[in-house]
Amino acid sequence: MSPSSDDLLTRFAAGDPAAFDELVASLGPRLKGYFLRQGAQSSTAEDLVQNVFVRLLQNASRYQASGRLDAFCLRIARNLWIDHRRRGGRVFSSEEAFDRADPRPGPVQEADSGDRAVHLRSALDHLDADTRELLELAVLQQLPYREVSVILEIPVGTVKSRVYYSLRKLREQLHNLGPQEDLS
Amino acid sequence: MSNPFQIPEQEQHELDQLGAELRDAMPEVSLSEDFHEHLAAKIENSWSIRSAFQNNRMIRMAAGLLVMTLAAAPVAAWVGIWPQQKKNPPAIGFEIPEEVNVDESGGALGDSEDNQVTGPNDEFEAVEWSPQRRVALERYNRLVTAVASYELHGQDMELARFEGFSDQSAWASASEESLWLEFARRCAQADLSPLSAELVARCTLMLAAPLDRNASKQQRAAYAAWAWLLEGEQAKAADLQMNWPSAPFLTQN
Known part of the structure; x- marks a missing residue:
């Protein structure tokens, strides 16, 4: 993750909506990968990623720019995942989660190869x-x-x-x- | 000598390589096509009181003012009611409170002709009342009446600040103004304690002489007030329609 994520958030806070889109494009897939590897279903992972961004906006004024916005987002993501688990959210193995998320060849086929x-x-x-x-x-x-x-x-x-x-x-x-x- | 806690360089290199392989092994993840649409909807719906409080200082200030106002109303009401709750107006009755000592061995008081006064209700057993006791009771009840009148029409706190004289002998030379202030103080403070002999003597002396035509407003007030309190309805200057505080007991004289 490039340190410019901080700049994107700063630009967005200053009124540049395009900066937020860039931020989502930069961090979104990475956060989704995090949730999938934790065992979230694909739709749940995307839902949680969206919640991370909503939380990020709500707490933007409290974020101290340190060049590690990705760490800040991952901290939010971790808390959300813990909340999800506490609420009894379903958890898959990461392999299962990726299989559901991606129509690429399954693990059996790939293992065979x-x-x-x-x-x-x-x-x-x-x-x-x-x-x-x-x-x-x-x-x-x-x-x-x-x-x-x-x-x-x-x-x-x-x-x-x-x-x-x-x-x-x-x-x-x-x-x-x-x-x-x-x-x- | 090598540090036993130091990771061997070769192993460190292998583990770093394993980490890199692990990263490469992770499939690429992409967001769904409708991700942004759903995100926009969530952001739009995310406005909440909590987030508004977190992000908007003006809302926090307005809420603070509202809370203070809401909290102040019952407090102000309670503070306004409290002094009234504290006051427990004495009741007019036919029994002299114990704290009012009556010297029944004294001589005649005033023009009382009938030393045998019965209670107001025939069902009660007739009780013999000494003149001193009867006068003390009448004065006590008139003082209670004055206190009640002050409650309704008075409330002049300037008058209530008068503290009287700690040395009762000082009443012997007290001015009419001091006598008036003492009367007002008793009303304002609901002070029903017995009138000292020195005070009664000074008032009696004042009432013995006719009121000077050029008497001041406070002289007139003192004269009327004490005449009414000590002599009751016999006092010509008495005015039961007390008009606090500007001209209490003042008559056309």
């Missing part, structure tokens, strides 16, 4: 929820450890060590899933 990407997604899906969330924020969303520590409310050092062990766990999971090419 020996697609390493499928193995990686499957390995991720087999991790526990906390580990998945950490990898989501630190690896997939590429937020700085400092931002991850703020969102997850844990020290930065803890984030760093947990990311290390989570990636090792992912690698072990990848090995356990079946014969494939070695990473090293």
